[in-house]
Amino acid sequence: MAHTISQELLNILRCPYCVSGSTRQPGDDPGRLTLYKDCWLIEETLGRKYPIKDGIPIMLIEEGDKWIKTAVADLPVPPPAN
Numbered sequence: 001m002a003h004t005i006s007q008e009l010l011n012i013l014r015c016p017y018c019v020s021g022s023t024r025q026p027g028d029d030p031g032r033l034t035l036y037k038d039c040w041l042i043e044e045t046l047g048r049k050y051p052i053k054d055g056i057p058i059m060l061i062e063e064g065d066k067w068i069k070t071a072v073a074d075l076p077v078p079p080p081a082n
Contacts, residue, residue, distance in 0.1 A: 004038050004055070005035060005038070005041075005052060005055070005057065009057075010033065010035055010041075013033050013041065013057060013059065014029075014030070014031035014032065014033065015030075015031035015032075015033060015043035015046070015048050015050070015059075015064065016031070016059055016060070016061050016064075017031070017043075017046070017048060017061045017064065018030040018031030018043060018045070018046065018048075019031045025045060025046070030045075031043055032044075033050070036049075036072060036075065037075075037077050038052070039051065039052045039053075039077055039078050039079055040052065040072075040075050040077075040079065041057055041059075042072060043064065046068070047068045047069075048061070048064030048065065048067070048068055049064060049067035049068070049070065049072070049075060050063055050064050050067075051063065051067075051079030051080075052079070053078075053079055053081070
């Protein structure tokens with residue numbers, strides 16, 4: 001069963017690394033995310049990638065870090081369960 005992220009949610013979600021305290025990135029709206037294949041959220045400036053599992057974005061910095069060196073085209077679809 002396919003789950004998708006609503007445009008409304010996508011409009012408010014931001015990369016937690018890019019918007020927090022000492023790691024906050026410059027600009028008026030850092031950490032914007034792009035939806036990729038309905039199962040990944042991509043932060044393009046620093047390259048963190050957050051999987052969407054069962055319709056739930058996994059917005060943990062550690063999760064985004066796991067995929068930072070993986071090219072967008074190489075991301076597994078769907079993301080692995082663990």
